Amino acid sequence: KQEVTQIPAALSVPEGENLVLNCSFTDSAIYNLQWFRQDPGKGLTSLLLIQSSQREQTSGRLNASLDKSSGRSTLYIAASQPGDSATYLCAAGSGSARQLTFGSGTQLTVLP
Amino acid sequence: SAVISQKPSRDICQRGTSLTIQCQVDSQVTMMFWYRQQPGQSLTLIATANQGSEATYESGFVIDKFPISRPNLTFSTLTVSNMSPEDSSIYLCSVGWGEETQYFGPGTRLLVL
Numbered sequence: 653k654q655e656v657t658q659i660p661a662a663l664s665v666p667e668g669e670n671l672v673l674n675c676s677f678t679d680s681a682i683y684n685l686q687w688f689r690q691d692p693g694k695g696l697t698s699l700l701l702i703q704s705s706q707r708e709q710t711s712g713r714l715n716a717s718l719d720k721s722s723g724r725s726t727l728y729i730a731a732s733q734p735g736d737s738a739t740y741l742c743a744a745g746s747g748s749a750r751q752l753t754f755g756s757g758t759q760l761t762v763l764p
Numbered sequence: 765s766a767v768i769s770q771k772p773s774r775d776i777c778q779r780g781t782s783l784t785i786q787c788q789v790d791s792q793v794t795m796m797f798w799y800r801q802q803p804g805q806s807l808t809l810i811a812t813a814n815q816g817s818e819a820t821y822e823s824g825f826v827i828d829k830f831p832i833s834r835p836n837l838t839f840s841t842l843t844v845s846n847m848s849p850e851d852s853s854i855y856l857c858s859v860g861w862g863e864e865t866q867y868f869g870p871g872t873r874l875l876v877l
Contacts, residue, residue: 701864752809
């Protein structure tokens with residue numbers, strides 16, 4: 653059974669810092685790895701999708717990497733802003749229906 | 765991409781009753797999923813809604829408690845049956861096309877008294 657872990661559980665940084673969020677998974681037989689953002693009281697917003705054959709994906713100030721062999725993914729946020737404050741979830745896609753197994757999330761606070 | 769709506773957006777229910785949650789997508793999708801997010805926790809997959817056949821449930825979830833329908837490629841319902849306070853959660857549907865990005869609905873916030 654796939655298990656996904658995210659470290660740290662919470663992170664507080666001053667505005668402008670670069671930061672890294674970590675995600676690890678136990679079963680390397682994944683099809684993809686997806687990063688989401690969840691704001692309080694709202695649904696999930698997809699940030700980046702990395703297919704199993706890819707090493708990284710970039711979107712604006714966000715860069716996500718994937719190392720299947722070691723069961724790890726990282727989300728790098730450059731020049732953080734207060735608007736980046738949210739909970740960040742990683743999810744590993746596996747199984748015939750590409751079901752997602754979620755980590756417990758990292759709650760990020762960017763201080764002005 | 766996909767635009768997903770859920771009804772109701774929130775509800776307060778009495779224990780022992782049932783609530784049916786609807787998920788509507790603006791385009792035909794291959795995969796539809798139902799997730800639960802209990803207070804302060806991450807998302808857990810309840811089941812995969814299969815068009816034209818029974819849903820596939822994850823360990824710990826059963827059809828009698830969470831019956832699911834998927835009559836076509838754009839619509840699904842999840843019923844939470846015989847509710848107890850432990851069922852208080854956010855219920856989210858999501859859609860996907862194979863190995864593409866999954867998109868999530870806004871969620872249904874359920875409080876059971």
